[in-house]
Amino acid sequence: MKILMVSSEAVPWAKTGGLADMVSALSISLAKLGHEVKIVIPRYYSVDRDGLKLMPGAMGTPMGGGIEEWSAVYSADMPGTGKKNPVKVYFIDHEIFFGRDGIYGSPAETDFIDNPRRFTFFCRAVFQLCRKIKWYPDILHAHDWPSAVAPVYLKFAERVRGGEFKNTVSVLTIHNLGYQGIYNKENFNYTGLGWDVFYYAGFEDYGMLNMLKAGLYSADKLNTVSPNYAEETKKQAHGFRLDGVLRYRSADYCGILNGIDYSVWNPEKDKLIPYTYSARNIEGKVKAKEALQKEFSLPKDISVPVIGMVTRLTDQKGVGELFGPTYGSAWAICRDMQLQIVLLGSGESWCENEISSLSSRLSNFKAKIGYSEQTSHLIEAGADFFLMPSRYEPCGLNQMYSLVYGTLPIVRRTGGLVDTVENFNEATGTGTGFMFDELNPSSIYNTVGWAVWAWYNRRNDIEKMRLRGMSQDFSWERSARLYVKMYEDTTGKK
Numbered sequence: 001m002k003i004l005m006v007s008s009e010a011v012p013w014a015k016t017g018g019l020a021d022m023v024s025a026l027s028i029s030l031a032k033l034g035h036e037v038k039i040v041i042p043r044y045y046s047v048d049r050d051g052l053k054l055m056p057g058a059m060g061t062p063m064g065g066g067i068e069e070w071s072a073v074y075s076a077d078m079p080g081t082g083k084k085n086p087v088k089v090y091f092i093d094h095e096i097f098f099g100r101d102g103i104y105g106s107p108a109e110t111d112f113i114d115n116p117r118r119f120t121f122f123c124r125a126v127f128q129l130c131r132k133i134k135w136y137p138d139i140l141h142a143h144d145w146p147s148a149v150a151p152v153y154l155k156f157a158e159r160v161r162g163g164e165f166k167n168t169v170s171v172l173t174i175h176n177l178g179y180q181g182i183y184n185k186e187n188f189n190y191t192g193l194g195w196d197v198f199y200y201a202g203f204e205d206y207g208m209l210n211m212l213k214a215g216l217y218s219a220d221k222l223n224t225v226s227p228n229y230a231e232e233t234k235k236q237a238h239g240f241r242l243d244g245v246l247r248y249r250s251a252d253y254c255g256i257l258n259g260i261d262y263s264v265w266n267p268e269k270d271k272l273i274p275y276t277y278s279a280r281n282i283e284g285k286v287k288a289k290e291a292l293q294k295e296f297s298l299p300k301d302i303s304v305p306v307i308g309m310v311t312r313l314t315d316q317k318g319v320g321e322l323f324g325p326t327y328g329s330a331w332a333i334c335r336d337m338q339l340q341i342v343l344l345g346s347g348e349s350w351c352e353n354e355i356s357s358l359s360s361r362l363s364n365f366k367a368k369i370g371y372s373e374q375t376s377h378l379i380e381a382g383a384d385f386f387l388m389p390s391r392y393e394p395c396g397l398n399q400m401y402s403l404v405y406g407t408l409p410i411v412r413r414t415g416g417l418v419d420t421v422e423n424f425n426e427a428t429g430t431g432t433g434f435m436f437d438e439l440n441p442s443s444i445y446n447t448v449g450w451a452v453w454a455w456y457n458r459r460n461d462i463e464k465m466r467l468r469g470m471s472q473d474f475s476w477e478r479s480a481r482l483y484v485k486m487y488e489d490t491t492g493k494k
């Protein structure tokens with residue numbers, strides 16, 4: 001099958017979250033299964049042009065109001081995909097839209113004011129790219145709101161004309177329903193689509209323009225990144241006002257769990273940790289724990305449980321309930337329990353400040369504010385438990401990394417966390433982690449307390465749980481086969 005991934009992020013070039021990992025890893029796995037996969041992303045300012053190949057000729061993309069947008073196109077091969085069937089990556093280079101720092105925004109402007117233009121242009125340019133390279137996909141696979149308008153163009157501007165895309169079908173993956181791309185509806189003029197399409201395609205959202213919603217109405221199939229999140233998003237509590245649309249589309253909507261990249265996240269071969277280990281030989285994990293304690297200037301003591309966190313510091317991740325001044329439970333947890341907590345993260349400034357303050361006041365809580373691949377690997381390897389009190393979690397990668405690193409997740413029972421973590425059963429001594437239902441400071445306090453209790457009183461169970469976690473299969477190959485099945489269902493449907 002010919003598959004075109006349309007995405008605003010892809011590692012190793014542009015990443016703000018799990019989306020970037022998923023798009024590249026899924027593409028690589030699909031190519032390994034023999035499919036022809038290409039990816040298209042914008043050429044952001046941060047993507048170094050030196051490593052890319054410039055394609056000859058400028059590319060024109062017709063937009064609304066008679067505007068022709070001109071861009072250059074670069075290409076590169078996805079690392080790790082070999083010469084036989086490489087995943088080709090194309091970069092749309094538009095100086096005005098993408099020649100600036102930041103992907104969706106900057107510290108000064110959290111959401112660029114011209115984002116609706118930047119990403120509708122990108123979604124339209126994708127079709128011009130296919131014409132330029134004379135390659136027409138069977139599947140156009142879009143991701144999240146920035147590329148959600150591509151399935152709309154496919155349905156309302158391309159397929160209706162017959163032509164090159166008459167046999168192309170579209171899939172839209174929701175990575176995070178919390179971000180929808182909602183803007184002033186005047187921006188619709190720029191799409192070049194007729195105003196009737198504003199209503200047919202589902203752009204209209206209480207007088208505003210909602211890019212994701214239009215994609216959800218227009219794509220041939222929809223999915224999200226875990227089966228449980230697919231169910232949750234059809235209900236009001238997790239539907240971000242689009243639960244009705246998802247119920248309406250439920251025959252075409254499913255959940256496919258993300259995989260993890262074992263070439264990067266494998267405790268046996270990990271190049272970023274000082275000591276490697278496996279389920280058969282866990283010694284290295286103890287040494288990694290000492291290295292982690294040293295790295296975070298905590299007392300070296302392997303008898304104390306270490307709880308790790310690597311997270312964006314945003315409301316979605318439950319940081320209010322943990323670190324909210326006077327409200328959050330982190331301070332009481334550290335005061336009352338014999339444990340150590342290490343955290344790596346960046347995000348909202350109130351939270352960064354609170355965490356830095358806790359770090360200086362508490363002897364058993366240490367944090368690094370910032371982004372570091374190396375430190376995130378060390379935390380996964382060296383910690384005994386990994387805390388994710390998420391408000392919602394479409395899939396979540398860190399709990400899967402934790403499981404394969406023998407680090408027991410302590411998680412809220414939500415989204416993909418439900419599909420990946422098994423709660424500790426005290427009677428049988430089985431499970432792979434510790435779970436709670438309600439997101440509030442005392443639930444977090446109690447569940448961390450439960451894990452710490454098990455650490456000191458149920459060590460055999462903890463060791464068994466570790467091994468059970470380490471034997472789970474979260475390979476991308478497994479997920480990729482499910483995507484192929486969905487693609488086949490989609491083409492079959494047409």
Ligand code: ADP
Nearest residue numbers: 017018311312344345370371372376396397398
């Ligand atoms: P989300 O995409 O909602 O942030 P996920 O768990 O799906 O959550 O994926 C987050 C990814 O980003 C993981 O690979 C995680 O390790 C990484 N990450 C998040 N914050 C940091 C950080 N400060 N330093 C290093 N890696 C981080």
